[in-house]
């Protein structure tokens with residue numbers, strides 16, 4: 001007999017963990033609870049789209065960074081992923097703003113061309129989480145954008161989002177960050193984009209601290225929120241997972257966060273712990289400290305059921321606090 005019932009706890013679909021940086025043999029199942037029968041009949045897990053999250057330690061060496069990212073993307077494709085996510089600054093992390101500007105390229109430059117070839121070769125979509133982009137106003141401003149670029153499996157640019165909240169902060173113990181020294185804030189949000197894994201809302205790193213942005217993306221139809229990041233080593237342990245899980249729970253979206261990890265150069269290190277969070281707030285895949293890959297299946301039926309059972313978007317009171325997160329552009 002098949003029991004169709006209320007979902008009493010999040011049904012965990014295929015959850016595997018792959019971190020080549022670790023010594024322990026990988027491909028462990030993160031959550032041991034069996035899937036409720038009612039969910040098992042709604043969709044077979046191997047038909048669900050698989051996404052891969054890549055964790056790297058970018059340095060100022062662009063060619064080496066490309067090699068590392070390309071290896072992970074090829075591995076993601078071999079494992080059956082339809083979409084691979086790379087972190088903020090996947091192209092490079094420089095030692096100072098002058099070097100950042102020097103190493104930056106336009107979207108039509110050589111590096112993006114290499115990623116176009118890679119997407120085509122592997123036949124998967126790529127979220128390039130934070131490209132140091134020389135925009136159209138480069139000649140006047142001599143500043144760049146922190147641009148999240150989405151490529152389809154033909155290597156075509158299907159969307160770009162330029163980070164709107166710049167990280168100008170001074171956290172004791174972490175060293176000052178002043179992104180606006182080299183970077184211009186993006187002018188607008190980007191409507192969620194249809195991909196083989198679901199509708200993706202684009203953001204970058206520090207943007208995750210602004211729930212207004214995630215609400216705007218969710219209200220515009222996002223099913224997956226993406227926060228490619230290079231989180232610091234002090235804010236990381238304190239805030240990273242809490243913020244990502246909060247964004248997932250309150251928007252009822254999957255959250256995919258590819259992260260930088262380890263030491264980039266003598267002055268800078270990142271926290272790592274890339275993860276995928278499901279709309280219930282469960283971390284369904286995660287990397288550890290080192291470079292590597294983790295994978296998760298995206299179950300949009302589960303997302304829709306959860307939104308029916310817990311209809312927070314129908315319970316909002318914009319009459320009390322305004323229509324936060326509206327409109328998109």
Ligand SMILES: O=C(O)CNC(=O)[C@H](CS)NC(=O)CCC(=O)C(=O)O
Pocket residue numbers: 088089092093094100130146167177178179205206209230231232235236
């Ligand atoms: O510098 C580059 O090349 C790319 N940009 C970044 O790495 C940015 C600005 S320095 N990092 C963050 O936003 C970290 C946010 C953070 O750590 C937090 O919100 O706690």
